[in-house]
């Protein structure tokens with residue numbers, strides 16, 4: 001049986017499954033999820049025709065707990081170490097498969113991946129070595145273009161162990177551009193805190209590469225609520241912005257020395273900028289999610305910022321249902337009191353633990 005395989009943070013499989021179940025049902029698909037705690041992925045079982053349809057219509061950017069998903073072409077769980085390539089070629093020879101997935105062939109790129117678990121990390125060295133021979137084998141079998149192409153679908157070989165692989169594909173217009181759905185970011189040695197990477201990742205995930213220069217650029221004004229010691233402010237400063245950093249706690253001296261930061265010792269829930277010239281509002285205050293969501297919505301409604309990025313802490317239980325409710329409240333308010341179309345995206349980023357990151361703006 002075919003289906004989808006969704007990559008998620010280990011420990012969040014049930015949230016990923018709950019979301020997949022709901023979103024696929026909205027698209028008229030009634031498969032079922034198979035998952036185990038801490039395995040770092042969820043399998044949604046359905047017929048091959050449905051999997052191909054979902055690969056196009058289930059929008060990855062609209063999923064919170066899925067980093068990447070693939071439509072399943074084949075699964076082999078008895079790979080022997082002497083000839084894995086032939087076994088994978090053989091599994092892909094299935095006639096029914098060829099028919100349903102004829103539009104996928106040839107794929108333009110191959111990614112050899114693992115779950116984001118400790119076992120997965122151990123396998124990644126093997127995966128790196130295996131990529132070249134597998135790509136050659138798939139080219140010979142007509143499953144891949146001779147030259148890499150980003151206009152064709154991508155093939156994924158998702159290794160659960162060195163003997164067990166799931167082969168699937170994603171469409172170039174509905175996929176994460178990164179291996180395993182995780183952007184590789186370098187941790188800057190001079191940033192005041194490690195959480196700096198969260199905002200860096202959020203910019204990469206929520207703002208498409210071709211729009212970044214225009215939407216995240218030098219000279220813009222930004223407000224950082226709950227800024228201390230300055231990991232997020234660091235990312236804004238690095239991009240040439242002028243930042244109002246709101247926090248009663250101390251900001252890193254190195255940031256203050258840039259001359260781009262004004263430290264405001266006020267309550268982040270009360271502070272508002274004097275002028276309507278702020279492009280980016282970011283907020284990392286640890287507070288009740290409903291309260292943070294309301295504050296962010298009010299800033300947008302008052303046009304005190306153009307775009308906002310903020311964290312919402314997750315509750316202990318029924319995390320997907322709770323998050324869906326917070327987001328629904330925000331959407332309702334923006335629809336009722338807003339001035340028109342808006343975009344809202346939410347993701348559990350690689351650097352998020354018990355939280356998700358949300359981005360919103362007027363269109």
Ligand SMILES: C[S@@+](CC[C@H](N)C(=O)[O-])C[C@H]1O[C@@H](n2cnc3c(N)ncnc32)[C@H](O)[C@@H]1O
Pocket residue numbers: 192193195196225226227228229230231232233246247248249266267268269284285286
């Ligand atoms: C998780 S830390 C922020 C870390 C920061 N983003 C960084 O990368 O360095 C949360 C911060 O929110 C601040 N905070 C919490 N409640 C606040 C409030 N009502 N007004 C202003 N700051 C607040 C705390 O003082 C704390 O420094």
